[in-house]
Amino acid sequence: MERTLIKNVKPGTVCKIQGFVENFRNKRTMAFLVLRDLTGKMQVTIAKEEHPEMAEELDKITLESVVTVVGEVVANEYVKLNGIEVLPNELKVESVAEALPIQDDAAIDLKMDYRWLDLRSEKNQLMFKVQTLAMQSLRNFLIEKDFLEIHSPKLISTASESGSDVFEVKYFDTKAYLAQSPQFYKQMAMASGFERIFECGPVFRAEKSHTNKHATEFTGFDLEVSYINSYKDLMDLEAEMLTYMLKNIKDKYGDEILRLYDKEIVVPTLPFPTIKLADLYEELKTRYGYEIPAEEMGDLTTDAERLCKKFAQEKYGHQFLFVTDYSAEKRAFYHMRDEAGVPLGYDLIWNGVEITTGAQREHRYEKLKAQAQEKGLDRDVKHYLEFFKYGCPPHGGFGVGLDRLTMMIFDLSIKEVMFLFRGPNRLNP
Numbered sequence: 001m002e003r004t005l006i007k008n009v010k011p012g013t014v015c016k017i018q019g020f021v022e023n024f025r026n027k028r029t030m031a032f033l034v035l036r037d038l039t040g041k042m043q044v045t046i047a048k049e050e051h052p053e054m055a056e057e058l059d060k061i062t063l064e065s066v067v068t069v070v071g072e073v074v075a076n077e078y079v080k081l082n083g084i085e086v087l088p089n090e091l092k093v094e095s096v097a098e099a100l101p102i103q104d105d106a107a108i109d110l111k112m113d114y115r116w117l118d119l120r121s122e123k124n125q126l127m128f129k130v131q132t133l134a135m136q137s138l139r140n141f142l143i144e145k146d147f148l149e150i151h152s153p154k155l156i157s158t159a160s161e162s163g164s165d166v167f168e169v170k171y172f173d174t175k176a177y178l179a180q181s182p183q184f185y186k187q188m189a190m191a192s193g194f195e196r197i198f199e200c201g202p203v204f205r206a207e208k209s210h211t212n213k214h215a216t217e218f219t220g221f222d223l224e225v226s227y228i229n230s231y232k233d234l235m236d237l238e239a240e241m242l243t244y245m246l247k248n249i250k251d252k253y254g255d256e257i258l259r260l261y262d263k264e265i266v267v268p269t270l271p272f273p274t275i276k277l278a279d280l281y282e283e284l285k286t287r288y289g290y291e292i293p294a295e296e297m298g299d300l301t302t303d304a305e306r307l308c309k310k311f312a313q314e315k316y317g318h319q320f321l322f323v324t325d326y327s328a329e330k331r332a333f334y335h336m337r338d339e340a341g342v343p344l345g346y347d348l349i350w351n352g353v354e355i356t357t358g359a360q361r362e363h364r365y366e367k368l369k370a371q372a373q374e375k376g377l378d379r380d381v382k383h384y385l386e387f388f389k390y391g392c393p394p395h396g397g398f399g400v401g402l403d404r405l406t407m408m409i410f411d412l413s414i415k416e417v418m419f420l421f422r423g424p425n426r427l428n429p
Helices: 052-060 108-113 122-143 183-191 231-261 277-288 302-316 365-374 382-386 402-410
Strands: 014-026 030-037 040-047 066-075 084-095 168-171 174-178 196-204 217-226 274-276 320-324 345-350 353-360 395-401
Touching (some): 014 040, 030 066, 052 084, 122 402, 183 196, 183 395, 217 231, 217 402, 231 320, 231 345, 231 353, 231 395, 274 277, 302 320, 345 395, 353 402, 365 382, 395 402
Parallel strands (some): 040 084, 274 320
Antiparallel strands (some): 014 030, 014 066, 030 040, 066 084, 168 174, 196 217, 217 395, 320 345, 345 353, 353 395
16 A cells, blocks of 8 residues: 555544654553644544454554554544544555654754654754745746756866865865856856856855854755846846745745744845845944944944844834945955945845855956956966956855845854854764
């Protein structure tokens, strides 16, 4: 008999269900199990006098053991769990569980040691259902706009952008690096005439950061678009894409997120508010007395980033805020600059956390080469510069971390939302 997912079980049928034992009461004449699979929970009720052959199997059962049950599904108004139960004629213990080494209230690092057990919880499984829908939404949104999906290499011959914060690996008789960004290959796709591309894949950062939002390996979602008129086209595209994603999540999982996490999913309004960096600092000074040293004015500090949550809500009634007009010193060499030398790009802040850096790219070979030389990178990016020698459309793009998106949706730390977290002190399991 084929297995039936618990969500599809109907009274008046005979079905086979399989899952973990969430609750178990073994009385003198009756036994009650609650089985859990990814889709739901089901009560199984066994009259022991009618099924003496099940006694041996029942004696094996412990919490979190894996069990297969075949039986009749009946309606029962006294069953609190959806008003239905399974009366089995077959019971098999597939795997006996030892006593669990963690509980729901265990410290986060202990939970990470036993992540495969931690992930069994209803809350965690909901989180990954939501993350799956988030990824599907991003992908579908772009495919509907004629984007191509690419998969760029993660073993590269030179450091992705700056020569720092990369993992070096042995590669036969030479050395290679783990890619800290698909940036250069996204732009190669523009030079290839692909025009609109996106990629979802692993990203590696050799940063010894111990914050609640950094990881040494995470899943990045990147895109690049040709023939843009301005970086503002990218901002409009991203705002529309994220709004589409959040609406889908609210429609499908909003009630469950509210029940399990006590968190309301807010679908943002369009357009997202935008402010120049210098104007933002002026607002933060006036409103909250936040002053920043002159030498740090060209970039957004961590403290200022956090204050953006309060500022965006107070001034715009919005969770999102685009910040533009950073200094060239603080931006990557491949960002296009205006006549005054200001990079044509932005950061997107969501509830006080930066989730995106985006920009129009410099596609003109000589200017790009000069900007690389300015930062002392012309030798490191020699092969990259080749992409622009033979004609390349005006283009731009951005990247957002799928894990950081999940972190923001649930208001959790990066450790809690990743399937398996990797950090400076975490390489297992």
